[in-house]
């Protein structure tokens with residue numbers, strides 16, 4: 369079977385043939401398999417939002433090809449069925465919300481694909497519970513919500529469609545800390561139990577790194593790293609070089625390492641980090657175990 | 665000189681959103697505000713510069729009540745608000761025009777406006793994008809323009825409502841260091857965030873919960889109080905969380921480290 373999403377030498381340019389022309393993607397090659405949990409990270413303006421909008425044909429490459437479940441998005445006349453498969457939550461939920469009530473907002477996509485009103489009601493009930501927004505009156509205008517509530521509505525409206533691929537652009541922004549964790553857990557369980565393919569763009573490196581099986585790092589329109597979280601965070605200097613940064617735990621451990629502590633620093637789990645530090649401190653009794661401090 | 669919030673209550677068409685909120689912020693002070701989604705943070709932010717007028721109680725800015733409609737202009741000039749969503753704030757189509765919009769409205773002479781725009785865009789790292797249309801910017805770039813727009817107004821107090829929600833870790837640090845520099849220059853800072861680790865340098869943290877002040881205290885008090893934070897839907901940040909775990913494993917701290925720097929220093933002692 370072919371990959372779920374395939375990008376072959378994809379280039380994308382905003383405002384071609386104008387003084388504002390800008391190459392946002394330059395020669396991206398990528399394969400995404402069914403059931404993966406991927407996080408896309410990269411500094412501001414590196415092309416993350418541009419990249420993911422190719423996954424459901426919102427943007428089409430200037431050069432190269434994007435194949436989704438066997439269909440070339442530049443050639444197909446049936447983007448509707450691709451968009452049903454690939455659900456996408458935008459970076460700013462306001463750009464996606466337009467209905468007069470929360471209910472209509474959540475029902476919009478489902479109605480569009482011809483679901484019965486009974487089915488729609490059932491799905492709305494279940495999805496609002498899952499995202500902890502069942503306390504909101506469904507007849508309220510979605511524009512009169514707080515930032516975090518609005519983001520949950522945007523996520524819920526796509527989740528209700530039960531897509532095969534769930535693409536989320538900064539879904540954790542504006543969510544409170546427990547909300548971030550609950551959302552990731554919910555998505556993780558859909559990924560594990562229902563083999564939902566998940567692609568999350570996020571600046572919350574610590575949070576997403578705990579769930580993703582693979583991290584893709586973008587910089588200036590190119591993929592510069594692609595691998596499991598532990599591999600990615602081995603190269604701290606590179607992530608700092610592209611002015612992205614690393615998770616707090618990694619930064620702490622790396623600072624200890626640079627001061628001479630003989631410890632691994634690509635650790636994303638709190639318990640593991642605590643154990644590593646305790647073990648190193650115990651070994652400090654014996655000064656010989658101090659690694660020689662690297663010369664800068 | 666200070667903003668005094670006295671028994672502030674606010675409701676949206678009869679639905680109560682803030683109840684009896686009290687605090688004060690002086691110029692040169694940095695107050696952090698955290699609370700779960702829907703707890704009333706953005707509503708409070710809008711009360712601080714008079715966009716919303718208290719239903720009960722008072723907000724007094726350098727001696728002027730925000731209820732005094734004849735003084736609204738001065739209040740907006742004194743208290744700058746960076747909105748949670750930049751799209752609610754960005755008005756002009758070109759980056760530098762947008763940043764100039766605020767000072768222009770204040771009637772500042774063009775030569776000074778040019779200086780301020782330059783200063784603000786440099787501070788947020790967007791000087792090379794000054795001629796670009798706002799609509800062509802990425803999410804994080806827009807958020808930086810919104811911050812620049814308020815910097816250019818040079819207010820005495822700045823209220824930032826989740827100013828780093830769309831920024832990468834390095835961008836977050838940059839905003840935070842700008843904020844700390846402004847504080848040094850005597851600007852009062854009210855900083856709303858869901859990333860509690862950004863509040864380690866705050867003089868005081870106020871926790872909002874269901875429209876009320878649930879608890880307030882120093883950064884160290886609040887950020888190490890796992891029980892309180894968890895109870896209201898927040899979480900203790902990673903470094904203090906790790907500190908508590910290390911304590912449990914037998915590493916003793918006099919004071920629970922809050923920052924990476926503190927932790928490194930303590931562990932190398």
Ligand SMILES: Nc1ncnc2c1ncn2[C@@H]1O[C@H](COP(=O)(O)OP(=O)(O)OP(=O)(O)O)[C@@H](O)[C@H]1O
Pocket residue numbers: 382383388390391392410411412413414415416417418419459799800801802803804805830
């Ligand atoms: N409509 C547009 N016209 C011109 N340039 C654009 C347009 N949209 C985006 N760009 C530029 O393309 C680059 C990539 O933008 P993109 O939105 O993909 O970045 P991003 O990685 O999602 O950033 P962020 O983390 O800030 O959301 C940026 O430099 C941006 O300024």
Ligand SMILES: Nc1ncnc2c1ncn2[C@@H]1O[C@H](COP(=O)(O)OP(=O)(O)OP(=O)(O)O)[C@@H](O)[C@H]1O
Pocket residue numbers: 511512513514515516517542544676681699700701702703704705706707708748
């Ligand atoms: N214009 C409005 N009309 C009616 N209700 C509103 C309006 N704006 C906000 N609310 C409600 O008031 C409550 C507080 O909203 P507010 O935006 O102040 O919360 P917040 O603490 O900023 O939340 P978040 O962390 O999600 O941004 C929420 O329950 C919200 O639904």
Ligand SMILES: [Mg+2]
Pocket residue numbers: 416417418459537802803804
């Ligand atoms: Mg983006």
Ligand SMILES: [Mg+2]
Pocket residue numbers: 514515516705706707748825
């Ligand atoms: Mg808010």
